[in-house]
Amino acid sequence: MDFNLPGEDDPRRLAVRKWFEANPSPSYAQLAKQGYVVPHWPEPWGLGAEPELQLIIDQEIERAGIVHPMTFNVIAINQCGQSLLTHGTKDQRQKFLPPALACEERWCMLFSEPSGGSDLGNLRTTARRDGDHYIINGQKIWNSMANKSQIGVLIARTDPEAPKHRGLSVFLIDMKTLGVLVRPIVDMTGEEPEYNEVFLTDVKVSADRLLGKEGDGWRIVMEQLQTERMHMTKPGAVWGGGPTARELMSGLIQTGKINDPLIRDEAGKLFVEGELLRLLSLRNLSNRINGKPAGAEGNIGKMLASPHGQNLSDLAKRSQGAAGMVRDRSVLPLPPKEYGLFDNWDYAYWFAPAATLGVGTQEILKNAVAERVLGLPRELDPTASLPFNQAKLVKPKGAN
Amino acid sequence: MDFSLNEEHEALRDNARAFLSKEAELSKLLVPGATVAQAGYDGMWNKMVELGWPGIVVPEAYGGLGMTYLDLAMVMGEIGRSLAAAPLFGTLAGAWAVEKAGSEDQKKLLLGEVAAGRLRLALAVTCANGTADGAHSDVKAVQRDGRWVVSGRNAFVVDADAADKIVVLARTKDKGQFFLVDRGDRNVTVDVLEWRDITRQVCAVSYNNVSAEPLSQSDDDTWPWIRDRLYLVLAAESAGGIQKVLADTVEYAKERVAFGKPIGAFQAIKHQLAELAGLDQCATAGVHFAAWALGEGDKRASLAAAMAQSYASAAYRDVTYRNIQVFGAIGFTWEMKNHLYYKRARSNAELLGAPRHQRDQVVRLLEKTPELLSA
Numbered sequence A: 001m002d003f004n005l006p007g008e009d010d011p012r013r014l015a016v017r018k019w020f021e022a023n024p025s026p027s028y029a030q031l032a033k034q035g036y037v038v039p040h041w042p043e044p045w046g047l048g049a050e051p052e053l054q055l056i057i058d059q060e061i062e063r064a065g066i067v068h069p070m071t072f073n074v075i076a077i078n079q080c081g082q083s084l085l086t087h088g089t090k091d092q093r094q095k096f097l098p099p100a101l102a103c104e105e106r107w108c109m110l111f112s113e114p115s116g117g118s119d120l121g122n123l124r125t126t127a128r129r130d131g132d133h134y135i136i137n138g139q140k141i142w143n144s145m146a147n148k149s150q151i152g153v154l155i156a157r158t159d160p161e162a163p164k165h166r167g168l169s170v171f172l173i174d175m176k177t178l179g180v181l182v183r184p185i186v187d188m189t190g191e192e193p194e195y196n197e198v199f200l201t202d203v204k205v206s207a208d209r210l211l212g213k214e215g216d217g218w219r220i221v222m223e224q225l226q227t228e229r230m231h232m233t234k235p236g237a238v239w240g241g242g243p244t245a246r247e248l249m250s251g252l253i254q255t256g257k258i259n260d261p262l263i264r265d266e267a268g269k270l271f272v273e274g275e276l277l278r279l280l281s282l283r284n285l286s287n288r289i290n291g292k293p294a295g296a297e298g299n300i301g302k303m304l305a306s307p308h309g310q311n312l313s314d315l316a317k318r319s320q321g322a323a324g325m326v327r328d329r330s331v332l333p334l335p336p337k338e339y340g341l342f343d344n345w346d347y348a349y350w351f352a353p354a355a356t357l358g359v360g361t362q363e364i365l366k367n368a369v370a371e372r373v374l375g376l377p378r379e380l381d382p383t384a385s386l387p388f389n390q391a392k393l394v395k396p397k398g399a400n
Numbered sequence B: 001m002d003f004s005l006n007e008e009h010e011a012l013r014d015n016a017r018a019f020l021s022k023e024a025e026l027s028k029l030l031v032p033g034a035t036v037a038q039a040g041y042d043g044m045w046n047k048m049v050e051l052g053w054p055g056i057v058v059p060e061a062y063g064g065l066g067m068t069y070l071d072l073a074m075v076m077g078e079i080g081r082s083l084a085a086a087p088l089f090g091t092l093a094g095a096w097a098v099e100k101a102g103s104e105d106q107k108k109l110l111l112g113e114v115a116a117g118r119l120r121l122a123l124a125v126t127c128a129n130g131t132a133d134g135a136h137s138d139v140k141a142v143q144r145d146g147r148w149v150v151s152g153r154n155a156f157v158v159d160a161d162a163a164d165k166i167v168v169l170a171r172t173k174d175k176g177q178f179f180l181v182d183r184g185d186r187n188v189t190v191d192v193l194e195w196r197d198i199t200r201q202v203c204a205v206s207y208n209n210v211s212a213e214p215l216s217q218s219d220d221d222t223w224p225w226i227r228d229r230l231y232l233v234l235a236a237e238s239a240g241g242i243q244k245v246l247a248d249t250v251e252y253a254k255e256r257v258a259f260g261k262p263i264g265a266f267q268a269i270k271h272q273l274a275e276l277a278g279l280d281q282c283a284t285a286g287v288h289f290a291a292w293a294l295g296e297g298d299k300r301a302s303l304a305a306a307m308a309q310s311y312a313s314a315a316y317r318d319v320t321y322r323n324i325q326v327f328g329a330i331g332f333t334w335e336m337k338n339h340l341y342y343k344r345a346r347s348n349a350e351l352l353g354a355p356r357h358q359r360d361q362v363v364r365l366l367e368k369t370p371e372l373l374s375a
C-alpha cells in the first residue's frame, strides 16, 4: 500500500503541466484533442491512460483553474459516451464522440417518465419501427440539461409484448428533431432550472441512431447508471461535486464557528467521514490499476456519499443561524478553487434534497447494496415476467 | 500510489484467520456466569508466542519480526474478528513504551524478552476519573537514596494481572515519566475488575512505595506516540469485529424465516444491513490508512490514527447493536456470542477515550496544521 498520490515531481505530472504552460487557457476542443478529457479511453479519444495518469490529468485541469469538461458535459463524457464506446458502431462513434468530448454538443438523459423513475422499466414511451426509421411517442420528465442539449440519450419501448425490462432500446436523438418539445421545470432552489419535461410526438429517428441492438436497452442504461454512480462516490456536497468536508472545516475554522462545541464535534465527524469516503474512491481506482474487477462499489459509494454531502451543506447552513436563510453566497467562506456548479454552500444546501433522489434514490441504492453486495433476497416485482402490454393493466394490490 | 491491500497482506490476514478460527474458542465464555478468568488468556498467549506475534512490530535488531503496522493491522483485525483473548494489547502497549522511552540497554533486554514470548507487559496511564492524556497521573514517583519509588493508583489497566512487568506513567517533581515495576512486587496490588467485556482483562492497580526503574528517554511525546499506535490496534480490532458481525448478521437474515420469507427480504432489515456494509467499508479504509501513515511516519499519521479510532469504535457499536436486533431474542442470550461483540465494541469506544474525544483531536490537529486540509 502507498497512500501518497502521484507527487509534484512525478514525470507524468511534469509532462502534463508543461502542456498547460504552453497552452494556458485551452479550449475544450484543445483538451479533447490532447486526450485529456477522457484520458482512460483508448486512442484516438483518450490516451489509454492508467488510472493514475488519469488522476494526474484531472488534478492538473483543476490546478489550471478550468471547469472540468466532465462537469460541463457529464452525461456525454461520463455515463453515455462510455456506452457508445462499448455498444456503438464505428460510424456512431465518429459522428457523436468528437463534438461531445469537445463540449460542442451537450447531451442529456431521457430516461425517467411520469410512470416512475425508480421503476424505470415501467416506461411507456414507444419507438415503432417504420422502414429505416423509428417513430417515437411519449413523455420524459426530470431530464437535466435537456433545454441546453443537442443530443438526447433516450430509452423507449420497441417491443410492447416482451416483459417490461426486455423490450427496451436506446436511441441517440437530435433534440431539435421535429416533434421534440422541451419545457423547463423550475426546481425548488428557484435558481437555474435543473430539469425539464420532454414531450415526444411522432418523432422520426433514423434507424442508425439505435445504440446496440433492439432489446439491449435495459442492460445499456443499467451500465450507464453504474458508471454514473461510480462518479458520484467522491465526497463532495452534491453528487460528488462541489466543496467537501475539508472546505467546510476550513470555513468553520476561519469564521471561528468551530469553537461552538456541538458544531466542532459534528464537523469533526463529517471530516472523518469525508476522508474515509475519499480513501474508498481512491481504493476503487487502485483496484482498477491492480486489475481487480470493479464490483458494486459505485452503489455503496453513492449510498454513503449522497447523505454525507447533504450533512455537509446542512452543517454549513446551520452554522450561519438565521443569516443562512438569506440568499447570500458568501456567508460561510470557501477557499478559492474551481468548484463547478456548486460553488457556494447556499446553493448546495437548497439543492441537497435532490442528491438522494437523482441517479437512484437512497432506498433504491440500499436495495442494490443489500442485494448485489450482501446477497440478500431480491425484491420481487410481480409484473416483471408478464408481457408489458398485459403488465401495465395489472391493478397494484393495496392501491386505491 | 496504491490504495489496495497487496497479496502479502491478504495472505497474512488469511493465515491469521485460519489459525484463529481453529484456536480461538469462545465456548467457555458462553456459559452463564463466565468471567474473563475463563477466557483462556494463557493458552491463547502460548499459541501466539509460537507464531511470534508478541514481537510482530518489535524491530528485528531487538529480536522481533520487525513487520509493518499494516501487517500488525492484518493480525489485529483477525484478533478482533475472533475475539481471541490474550494479553497482547498490554504487551504491545508496554513494548511501545520501551521502544519509545527506554534506553538502548532497556530496549535490548526487554524487547528481546517480549519478542521471545518470555515477558508480558501492561501499560498503566489511566487516572481514577478515566483520563488518559499523558499529562495527568494519580501515581507519584519520588527518589529515595538514589532509587525511584512510585505510589498511587491506576484505573482500567488492560492485561495488568497477566503481565510480568507494568509500565506506569508517574509524576515526578517536574514532569510525567514512564517507569517499570514488577507485577509480582508485594507492594503492587492488582484487582481484576468486573469489566463487562469478558474477553479482555481490565484491572485497577495500586502501588505503595514500589521500587521502579525509569524509562530514561520519556518525554512529552512518548504518550501521544504510543496512543496513536494503540488507536490503530483498537481500530483494527473494531474493524475486524465489524466485518465478522456483519457477515453473521447477513447469514442469519438469509436463514431466519418470518411471514413466509427470509427476514433478509424485508426492506427494514435489508436497508439496515446495507448501511452496516457502508460502515464496514469506511472503518476498514480508515484502519489501512492509519497503519500505512504510522508506518511511514507520514505527517498525517496522528490525524489518521484518531480518525480510524473515532470512526471504527463508533461504527462497531452501531453494528453490534443492529446485530442483536436482527437476531431477535436469541441474540440477547448469554449463550450466543452476539453480546461478546457488543461488549467489546463498547469497551473499544471507551478504553482510550470516546470517539468524540478523538474527533476533537482531529479538529485540533487541523486548526494547528491547516496544510493537513489539503494533503
Ligand SMILES: Cc1cc2nc3c(=O)[nH]c(=O)nc-3n(C[C@H](O)[C@H](O)[C@H](O)COP(=O)(O)OP(=O)(O)OC[C@H]3O[C@@H](n4cnc5c(N)ncnc54)[C@H](O)[C@@H]3O)c2cc1C
Pocket (backbone or CB within 6 Å): A108, A109, A110, A111, A112, A113, A115, A116, A117, A118, A119, A141, A142, A143, A144, A145, A194, A195, A354, A357, A358, A359, A360, A361, A362, A363, A364, A367, A379, B267
Ligand atoms: C435533480 C434531479 C435530476 C434528475 N435528472 C434526471 C435526468 O437527467 N434524466 C432522467 O431520466 N431522470 C432524472 N432524474 C429523475 C430520477 O432518476 C428519479 O427522480 C429517480 O429515479 C426517482 O424516481 P421518481 O422521482 O419517479 O420517484 P419514485 O420512483 O416514484 O419514488 C418515490 C419514492 O418511492 C421510493 N421507492 C420507489 N421504489 C421503491 C422500492 N422498490 N423500495 C423502496 N422505496 C421505493 C423512492 O425511494 C422514493 O422515495 C432526476 C431527478 C432529480 C431529482
